[in-house]
Amino acid sequence: MIPQGPRLGGNPSRLRLEGTPFITVMLGSMLTSLPIIAQSPVLPPVGLLLLLSWRLLRPELWAAWIALPLGFFDDMMTGQPLGSAMCLWTITMIGIDVVERRLIWRDYWQDWLIASFAVIFCTIGGLWFARLTGGGGTIALVAPQILWSVLLYPFVARQCAWLDRWRIMA
DSSP states (O other): OOOOEEEHHHHOOOOHHHHHHHHHHHHHHHHHGGGOSSSSOOOHHHHHHHHHHHHHOOTTTOOOOGGHHHHHHHHHHHHHOTTHHHHHHHHHHHHHHHHHHHHHOOOHHHHHHHHHHHHHHHHHHHHHHHHHOOOOOOHHHHHHHHHHHHHHOOOOOOOOHHHHHHHHHH
């Protein structure tokens, strides 16, 4: 049974407070290693979607540098050229910081727009990194993946909000 509120005098553990976002992003990155056979990349970058969801939901939770180790883990799990997610995710986090400083307020639609631009940037950037290392493909190859990712973001953000409520409850 899930308690309806924090227990009197109870505090959630430090691992639960600080570890939940890291673990969820890492599990999302590990989803791409499932044995799914496809001719083109159609599985959304769930690790990236979780990173964006946590960052846009709780801006105070992470600094921009956190994208570096999480991107490294994603590169290891997805098989992308080492450094691609590290670079792209860090640039994305810095870009979100810059956008946040310029906005007076932000709502759901702006979060979805920010996440959409970030997904497009990281997916096309990942394609560019793959082409640099001898891979091939065009933007049309990753277009379904971009579309699925943009459409899946609200669901992932909702799941992060649910996890965040669980995370802070004692």
